[in-house]
Amino acid sequence: MVNYPRWAMILTIVVALLGVIYASPNFLLTSEESEQATGVLPSKQMNLGLDLQGGSSLLLNVEVDVAIKELMESVETTVRRELRRSGDRIGYTGLRTQQNAVLFDLRNITDSDKVRDRLRNIENGFELTDTGGGKFRLEMTEEEAQARRQSIVEQSIEIARVRIDELGVSEPVIQQQGAERILVQVPGVGDPERLIDLLGEVAKMTFHLVNEEVSLQEALNGNVPAGSFVRFGPEEEGRIPYVVRREVVVGGERLVDAQPSFQDGQPIVSFRFDAAGGQKFGEVTSQNVGVRLAILLDDEVISAPVIRGAILGGSGIITGRFTVEQVNDLSLLLRAGALPAPMTVLEVRTVGPGLGQDSIDAGKIASMIGLAAVIVFMIASYGLFGLMAAVALLFNLSLIVALLSFLQATLTLPGIAGIVLTIGMAVDANVLILERIKEETRNGRTPISAIDAGYRRALTTIIDSNLTTLIAAILLFQFGSGPIKGFAVTLSIGILTSMFTALMLTRLFVVVWLRRTRPKTLAI
Numbered sequence: 001m002v003n004y005p006r007w008a009m010i011l012t013i014v015v016a017l018l019g020v021i022y023a024s025p026n027f028l029l030t031s032e033e034s035e036q037a038t039g040v041l042p043s044k045q046m047n048l049g050l051d052l053q054g055g056s057s058l059l060l061n062v063e064v065d066v067a068i069k070e071l072m073e074s075v076e077t078t079v080r081r082e083l084r085r086s087g088d089r090i091g092y093t094g095l096r097t098q099q100n101a102v103l104f105d106l107r108n109i110t111d112s113d114k115v116r117d118r119l120r121n122i123e124n125g126f127e128l129t130d131t132g133g134g135k136f137r138l139e140m141t142e143e144e145a146q147a148r149r150q151s152i153v154e155q156s157i158e159i160a161r162v163r164i165d166e167l168g169v170s171e172p173v174i175q176q177q178g179a180e181r182i183l184v185q186v187p188g189v190g191d192p193e194r195l196i197d198l199l200g201e202v203a204k205m206t207f208h209l210v211n212e213e214v215s216l217q218e219a220l221n222g223n224v225p226a227g228s229f230v231r232f233g234p235e236e237e238g239r240i241p242y243v244v245r246r247e248v249v250v251g252g253e254r255l256v257d258a259q260p261s262f263q264d265g266q267p268i269v270s271f272r273f274d275a276a277g278g279q280k281f282g283e284v285t286s287q288n289v290g291v292r293l294a295i296l297l298d299d300e301v302i303s304a305p306v307i308r309g310a311i312l313g314g315s316g317i318i319t320g321r322f323t324v325e326q327v328n329d330l331s332l333l334l335r336a337g338a339l340p341a342p343m344t345v346l347e348v349r350t351v352g353p354g355l356g357q358d359s360i361d362a363g364k365i366a367s368m369i370g371l372a373a374v375i376v377f378m379i380a381s382y383g384l385f386g387l388m389a390a391v392a393l394l395f396n397l398s399l400i401v402a403l404l405s406f407l408q409a410t411l412t413l414p415g416i417a418g419i420v421l422t423i424g425m426a427v428d429a430n431v432l433i434l435e436r437i438k439e440e441t442r443n444g445r446t447p448i449s450a451i452d453a454g455y456r457r458a459l460t461t462i463i464d465s466n467l468t469t470l471i472a473a474i475l476l477f478q479f480g481s482g483p484i485k486g487f488a489v490t491l492s493i494g495i496l497t498s499m500f501t502a503l504m505l506t507r508l509f510v511v512v513w514l515r516r517t518r519p520k521t522l523a524i
Contacts, residue, residue, distance in 0.1 A: 004511040012504045016395045019497075022402035046404045049173075049187055049412035049486060052360055056192040058184045059177070059347035060199065062156050064149045067341035071148070072097045072140075075123055077246055079104070079138060080227065082118045090114055100145055106134035149180070152340045157182055159339050163198050163332065182343070187410075192348045202298045202342050203333035205252035207281070208244045210292035210304060219243045231294070233301045234320065242301050244294045249284045250277055258334035260327040261317070267327040269318040271334065278314020286310035297330075363416035370423045371397070378427055382434045383523050388509040389430040392501040396426045399497040400490065409493075412486035422494025428465070429502035432458045438524055447522045451510060455503075462502065470495045 026045050076097050083090045083104070091107030106112065115136055119128050125144025129137045140148075157174055164172045164186060173185040186195060211228045219230050220241060227247065233240040254277025261270045273281055285293070285307050294304045295318060303318055322330070374393065378386035400419060404411060437454030445453060470492060477488035 004508065008504070009508055009511075012508050015500070016399075016505055019395060019399035019402040022406055023398040026401055026405060044405045044408065046401065047187070047408055047410040048360075049185075049410045049415070052411065052413060052416075053187040054351045055185065055187040056195055057186075057347075057349040057351065058192060058195055058199070058345055060160075060182045060184060060343040061346050062153050062180045062182060063342045063344060064152050064180050067152050068100065068145070068148065069097075072100065072102065073246075075126070075138065076102050077227070078122060079119060081247075082122065083115075085118070088114070090118075101137050101139035103135070103137050106136070109134040112136075153180055153182070155340045156343060160184060160199055160343075164195075181346070192350055196345055196348070198329070198333075199343060200345065201329075201333055202339045203252075203330075204298055204339070205255070205334060206248045206296050207250040207284075208247070208294045208296060209249060209284070209288060210294050211243045211245045212291065214243055216241060216243060231296060231299060231301050233304070240301075242292070242294055242304055244296070244301070249293075250281050252334065254278075254280070255334055258331045260324070260331045263317065263319065266319070267322045267324050268320075269322075269327055269331050269334070271316055271318065273314040275314070278312075281314060281316070282310055282312045286312075360416075363413070363420070366420050367397075367416070367423065370420050374423055374427055378430070384513075385430075385434050385437075385510070385524055388506055388513075389427055389434070389502075391509070392430070392506040393423065393426050395505055396494075396497050396501040397423070399500070400493050403493050403497070404490070409489050410486060411490070412483055414483040414487035415490040418487045418490030418494060421491065422498060425469070425494065426498035426501065429458075429462045429498060430506055432461055433502070433506075434524060437522065441522050441524065447519050448514060450522060451514065455507060459503070462499070466495050466499055 022044075076095065079102050080095055083092050083095075090111045092104045093107060095102070095104040097103075106115065112130060112134065116128065116130070119136075119138060122128075122138070125147070126138055126140050129139065131137055153176060157176060160182065161172070161174050164174065164184070172187070173183065175183050177183045184195065184199065211225065214223070214225055214228070219228075224230060224243065228243055228245050230241055231244050233242070250273065254273045255271055256274045256277075257272045259270050261268050272278075286309075289307050289309060291307055292304045293307050294301050296302070302320055305319075318330075371393070375390040378389050378393075380386070382389070397419075400422065403409075433454050436458045437450050440450035440453045441447075473488045473492040473495065477485050477492070480488060
């Protein structure tokens with residue numbers, strides 16, 4: 001173990017120096033200077049978590065039942081269309097939605113076979129049941145209901161992540177809590193209202209034809225024909241009512257891009273469909289010239305232009321009395337995609353940067369006290385060898401900071417606790433080695449033989465102890481959440497760097513000292 005190849009020496013020195021270089025921006029640059037820095041030198045700093053940097057935290061509830069209700073309404077519309085199929089219409093009454101099922105009664109019981117053929121595979125996860133007497137029930141299975149509810153929450157998390165990423169913030173925490181709740185923590189965003197506005201919008205855009213076969217007054221009096229509903233325009237335009245057909249001619253899920261733009265000096269949103277959506281949009285506009293096309297956003301008619309001709313190419317614009325900020329936000333929401341269900345805010349918390357700074361200051365004090373106590377203990381116990389271990393400890397800290405900066409990992413308050421714990425653990429390997437060297441020296445070995453035996457015989461114990469701790473840290477990261485993961489990350493990094501500094505860097509110091517001084521005895 002005393003024999004140290006030249007390539008290993010060079011590699012150890014390079015890694016130690018890189019640690020100092022990559023850690024330096026955290027001590028030499030402000031956050032503003034770090035963001036603006038350009039060039040070949042490293043400029044990345046550690047990301048600070050919500051508890052250190054300050055920011056906003058929201059606890060959201062996903063209204064899954066609303067999404068399930070919309071799904072059942074869509075299935076009901078599909079059932080109505082299938083039963084009314086032109087050329088072979090099936091008479092029915094009492095078509096309605098009841099919880100997770102669509103029910104209807106046949107006028108002529110002899111049509112039962114036709115119903116089974118048409119509706120058996122109408123929707124995945126649904127079962128068609130003939131309850132007798134021409135009564136049918138199309139019901140979602142329990143397994144399908146559970147799968148859809150979980151899928152709605154997972155979709156909401158992903159869309160929330162995309163929307164927040166558009167803000168340009170770093171390292172947001174977005175995770176599921178319980179069955180239907182989402183925790184959102186965004187460091188550096190002190191105004192939770194902006195987050196609430198951004199995440200609270202469902203941003204579900206759909207295109208419908210306006211039903212101009214019924215008078216608006218009759219519809220407002222409650223005489224709305226089946227397959228249609230009344231929707232209103234925005235408040236700034238006087239809440240104009242429209243009778244809109246329920247069938248969605250093109251859905252917002254077909255949008256592939258939405259960008260803010262200007263037309264005649266007014267802010268607008270230009271949008272583009274995918275190939276299938278563009279083809280469908282072209283067919284609808286070519287077949288319905290002269291009819292109004294209502295554009296609904298979250299059940300509000302934001303625009304209802306008259307189709308003057310076929311709109312081919314799969315692109316269009318949304319006009320209205322928008323401000324520039326409204327156009328920017330609408331474009332962002334449409335690009336990110338619609339939430340599958342509305343989300344309500346259950347809890348709002350704001351962490352001020354002052355509290356975070358207090359935590360950072362307390363962490364610095366704890367780290368410096370722990371570092372000083374360890375250094376004093378090592379030097380008092382092992383003399384020159386303890387000093388070497390103390391110098392290696394300083395490099396160990398620089399490597400931890402460097403890796404956190406390079407990986408852009410988020411440092412939280414539990415993460416600082418992990419660093420403080422690492423300071424004590426970092427000298428553990430050195431203590432094992434030095435105590436073993438002491439024992440070999442007392443047994444009469446020469447200095448070189450004692451040091452060689454100390455490193456060789458302590459190696460197995462060092463690997464075992466650090467490996468078991470590393471396994472525990474990995475399990476904490478895998479099954480923990482939030483602060484637990486932050487602690488696990490810094491602990492894991494600290495274990496790896498302490499192994500390197502104890503087995504490589506401290507050993508380099510010892511080997512160089514042995515070769516230069518060639519001592520007859522060891523003062524340890």
